[in-house]
Amino acid sequence: MLKKILKVTLKVVGLLVLAVALAYAYISINVSSRMNKVYAVNAATLDLPKDKTILGNGKRLYTIKGCADCHGADLGGKVVFDDPAVGRITSANLTSGKGGLPANYEVKDWVRALRHGIGQDSKPLLVMPSHDIYKLSDNDMAAIIAYCRSQKPVDRDLPDIEIRPVGKVLTALDKIPMLSAEMIDHNYKAPAEMLPEISPAYGEYLAVACTGCHHENLKGGESPVPGGKSVPDITASGAVGKWSESQFVNTLRTGVRPNGVKLSSEMPWQMTKGYNDTEIKALYAYLKSKK
Incomplete structure (x- = not known):
């Protein structure tokens, strides 16, 4: 009986190892193919300023x-x-x-x-x-x-x-x-210039930088960093919707929420503190317009 149990166990383990090996081989080939894909894009040439x-x-x-x-x-x-x-x-x-x-x-x-x-x-x-x-x-x-x-x-x-x-x-x-x-939408046509102004439109332009962590709809959810903390909703339906403009500005400049709690270490407030007043206020206007 013991020999039979050992034989069945070894067979099951062997099948599991084979399945894992095949799955990893598929994953490895798939990822390698994606990493080596050749893209035909029309990269524009820009005139660089010297001012x-x-x-x-x-x-x-x-x-x-x-x-x-x-x-x-x-x-x-x-x-x-x-x-x-x-x-x-x-x-x-x-x-x-x-x-x-x-x-x-x-x-x-x-x-x-x-x-x-x-x-x-x-x-x-x-x-x-x-x-x-x-x-x-x-x-x-x-x-x-x-x-x-x-x-x-x-x-x-x-x-x-x-x-x-x-x-x-x-x-x-x-x-x-x-x-x-x-x-990326490789056919996207970028605007020649975005005039800085305190408006939801300019805020939407700036908010693209937030989508990498807070997701396309800015509603937050799973962190893009494996094992990272859940990312908050930064639209009007989240905590930002309850903040005043001055509280929002202060949070992005100091890394401290209005309730005195520090932002997560994954939130790059050391970066956002470099935003000027127009940029932060425009971003606030856009986020407040997002339900």
């Missing part, structure tokens, strides 16, 4: 759009995340220094990366949140690119991005925003 005021705005946009969080204040990149099961995520060195962008990296390549989430080889960039910024106006996009290209070279070699088994599974299940290129 110091506009370059200053490019620096500000680089900060408030979250670029500095990953690529660093010096644009030299860093190891953002390294987990033995999930993978190693590095941000690119955006300068012309050693380990940085190649000498033939043109404005069109910047646009391809920022607006389409695609590299010079026409394949998807990994963990590059282009879906949060691809709707930027041509003027704002050009200001960011001009600022980045004006910075001093930084010599910094970084290891390649490596997606490990758990990372591949999470990618296959769309639990992490690995491939921005899949989330």
Whole structure:
């Protein structure tokens, strides 16, 4: 009897191992195929400004759009995340220094990366949140690119991005925003300019940066970070709907809610505190209009 039980148990375990192996093989092939997909996009060429005021705005946009969080204040990149099961995520060195962008990296390549989430080889960039910024106006996009290209070279070699088994599974299940290129409307026509004003329309333009965490409808829910806390509803039906404009401004500037509770460490208020009054008030006007 014992031999029979052991035989059946080994058979079941063997079948389970085989099933897991086949499932992982399918996932690995699927993810690899998506990562190596070649995109044919028409990346526009933008005229870059040289005016110091506009370059200053490019620096500000680089900060408030979250670029500095990953690529660093010096644009030299860093190891953002390294987990033995999930993978190693590095941000690119955006300068012309050693380990940085190649000498033939043109404005069109910047646009391809920022607006389409695609590299010079026409394949998807990994963990590059282009879906949060691809709707930027041509003027704002050009200001960011001009600022980045004006910075001093930084010599910094970084290891390649490596997606490990758990990372591949999470990618296959769309639990992490690995491939921005899949989330972008590549036929989107960006406005030439967005005039800053305190209005829901301008607030909607700014709120694109919030959708990466708070979801497309800004109603919150599951965190885009595996194991992260649930993300709150920031529309009029959530807590923001009960805040005054001054309370909203203060929260995004200090990282403290009106009730005195600190925002989650996952909320980048260090970034939003760089918004000017017009931007924060416009964002508030838009969120209050969202039921």
